[in-house]
Amino acid sequence: xxxxxxxxxxxxxxxxxIVGAFISAVIWLFLKAVSVGTxxxxxxxxxxxxxxxxxxxxxxxxxALIGIFRKKCGDYPEELTAVLGKIKQEKRYEYRNMPVMLIxxxxxxxxxxxxxxxxxxxxxIVGLCYWAGDNLKFAKGNAREYSKVGxxxxxxxxxxxxxxxxxxxxxxxxxxxxxxxxRTSKTFVYGITIASGFGAYLLLSHLFGAGxxxxxxxxxxxxxxxxxxxxxxxxxxxxxxxxxxxLTHHGCAHLAGKLPSILRETMGGLCLGIAGSAVPAAxxxxxxxxxxxxxxxxxxxxxxxxxxxxxxxxxxxxxxxxGLAGGHFFPVIFAGVCLGYGIAGLVFPESAGHVVFAAAVxxxxxxxxxxxxxxxxxxxxxxCFPVKMLVWIFLSAAIGSKVVQA
Numbered sequence: 407x408x409x410x411x412x413x414x415x416x417x418x419x420x421x422x423x424i425v426g427a428f429i430s431a432v433i434w435l436f437l438k439a440v441s442v443g444t445x446x447x448x449x450x451x452x453x454x455x456x457x458x459x460x461x462x463x464x465x466x467x468x469x470a471l472i473g474i475f476r477k478k479c480g481d482y483p484e485e486l487t488a489v490l491g492k493i494k495q496e497k498r499y500e501y502r503n504m505p506v507m508l509i510x511x512x513x514x515x516x517x518x519x520x521x522x523x524x525x526x527x528x529x530x531i532v533g534l535c536y537w538a539g540d541n542l543k544f545a546k547g548n549a550r551e552y553s554k555v556g557x558x559x560x561x562x563x564x565x566x567x568x569x570x571x572x573x574x575x576x577x578x579x580x581x582x583x584x585x586x587x588x589r590t591s592k593t594f595v596y597g598i599t600i601a602s603g604f605g606a607y608l609l610l611s612h613l614f615g616a617g618x619x620x621x622x623x624x625x626x627x628x629x630x631x632x633x634x635x636x637x638x639x640x641x642x643x644x645x646x647x648x649x650x651x652x653l654t655h656h657g658c659a660h661l662a663g664k665l666p667s668i669l670r671e672t673m674g675g676l677c678l679g680i681a682g683s684a685v686p687a688a689x690x691x692x693x694x695x696x697x698x699x700x701x702x703x704x705x706x707x708x709x710x711x712x713x714x715x716x717x718x719x720x721x722x723x724x725x726x727x728x729g730l731a732g733g734h735f736f737p738v739i740f741a742g743v744c745l746g747y748g749i750a751g752l753v754f755p756e757s758a759g760h761v762v763f764a765a766a767v768x769x770x771x772x773x774x775x776x777x778x779x780x781x782x783x784x785x786x787x788x789x790c791f792p793v794k795m796l797v798w799i800f801l802s803a804a805i806g807s808k809v810v811q812a
Contacts, residue, residue, distance in 0.1 A: 422555075422595055426602030429531055429559045434610045436508070436527060443516040444690075461518070461689070462679035468517030469675020469730060473668035475510065476729055479503070482510035483526035483731055499532045507533065514730040517675070518682055518689035520721045521732025524564050531556040555595055559603045622697040626792045627762040636753065640764050641802050641809075643749050644742065644771025647715060648810045651738065651776055654720050658727035667729075674728025681721050687714065688721050691732075692740025699740075703747045703761065711748030715741040735786070738776065742769030763798070766791040770799040774806030 452460055476482070480503060484492075492499055511526020535556040662670050682689040687699075703711065718741040722734055746765030754760045766787065773783040783803035784796060791799060 419598055422598035423602040425535075425556070426559060426599040426604075427606040429534075429556055429599075430563060430603040430605075430607035431610065432531065432534070433527060433560060433563050434607055436512070436530075437523065438614070440512060440515045440523065443512070444518075447516060448518065459679075459683065461682035461686075462676065465517055465675040465679030465682060466672060467675070468513065469678070469728070470668065470672040472510075472513050472517075472675070472729055473671030475513065476671065477667045479506045479510070482507050482529070483514075484529050485525050485726070485731070486528050486733065489529050489532055499529070499536050504530065504533055511732070514725065514732050515691075517678075517730070519678060519725045519730040519732060520688060520690065520692070520718065520737050521725050521730065521734065522564075522691040522693075522736030524561060524733035524735055526732060527564065528556075528560050531560045555599050558596060559600050562600050563603055563607055622700055623789065624700065624762045624765065624791050626794075627759060629763060629794075632754075633760060633763045636760070636764070637767055637798065637802070639753075640746065640749065640767035641771040641805050643745055644768040644802065645775050645806050645809045647719060647741065647745055647768070648772045648775025648806060650716060651719050651723065651734075651772075652810070654723040655727070658720075658723045662727040662729075671729040674725060674730050677724055677728075678721065678730060681717075685714070685717065688718060691736035692718065693736050696740050696743055699743065699747070703751075708748045708751030708755070711744045711751065715745035715748065718744065734776075735773075738772060739769055739787075739790075742772040745772075762791065763795065766795045766799055767802045770802035771806035771809075774803030775810030778807045780804040780807055 447464060457463070482503070489499060507526065507530050511523065511530065514521055515523055515526075662674075665673060678689070687695045706714075718737055722737040722741075726732070726734065743765045746768035747761050749768065750761040750764035770783055770787060773786070774780055777783060780800055780803040784800040787799050788796060
């Protein structure tokens with residue numbers, strides 16, 4: 407009996423390690439393809455030609471191509487909430503359109519859409535997990551649970567935060583769904599799969615270069631009394647930006663619904679191209695732009711940074727609702743940092759020692775208001791901001807989740 411139990415445990419461990427390594431390989435290959443495509447489209451070609459309206463041409467043509475592709479092949483990529491909703495309601499996620507899902511997730515990212523890769527990749531990984539459940543004997547019966555593990559690994563790798571994926575997925579699915587997979591087994595599965603995923607991803611990045619650099623880390627900051635006194639202002643600003651996200655999300659959806667397919671995506675691409683020509687930092691997810699901003703924020707007026715935060719949120723929702731779709735986490739975090747820097751610059755114009763705390767609190771309240779998951783917010787921001795701020799990050803996210811109504 408003990409030998410059978412030991413063998414089953416070994417089989418589970420081996421299966422989880424293979425799953426984690428496979429997921430990381432898919433993610434790395436996808437991000438590497440996006441990186442190569444982006445470099446070709448936005449660095450190599452502009453290096454050969456000089457044309458001031460190049461972003462408008464690329465984004466508009468890209469939007470039209472995405473529109474044609476979506477009309478012919480389906481409405482992909484789907485947002486994380488839509489993927490989770492299908493798993494809850496339909497008890498599975500269709501994987502037969504995997505090539506379509508890959509192309510649909512790739513195109514918006516490479517043309518500079520103001521979205522992140524997490525939406526497209528989670529659908530792809532979940533689809534692969536359900537394929538394993540249908541075709542691999544060991545995974546049958548637990549495909550639904552392994553799909554959530556796949557989502558957790560995907561989010562953890564993309565945000566370079568091992569615990570973020572677990573909290574983000576588990577807070578969305580608190581009920582126990584499969585009796586055979588106990589809490590201890592689930593913890594073991596998460597741990598082994600994520601560890602294997604990170605190991606494989608780091609190995610691939612070391613050998614062939616990183617597909618995605620991840621968010622930069624903010625320097626430590628000594629907190630003083632004025633920082634604590636300003637917390638309520640920072641939280642309020644984050645909540646206002648979260649409410650603006652909700653309003654523009656619904657407003658852009660309403661406007662996009664009035665346009666026919668192809669025209670909708672083309673107009674979205676045109677708006678993206680105009681925005682990118684006027685403010686190049688508005689393009690893409692905001693991950694690399696945030697690293698640049700950390701070193702150059704003093705070059706910008708505080709009011710410009712504040713305006714940039716709202717503009718980034720508007721552009722992100724415009725892209726998502728017009729069909730240039732993807733995830734919202736990366737651009738939302740960039741917008742929160744911009745707003746935090748801008749507010750701190752207004753209040754403390756002579757001192758740069760307050761911007762990190764301001765960015766942390768504003769971004770936490772913003773994400774808390776949108777996600778309603780304070781623990782997940784704390785995990786995703788834990789690698790960006792100093793450890794001593796985690797208590798304030800959680801508190802700000804918790805307040806934001808209660809203040810901003812859905």
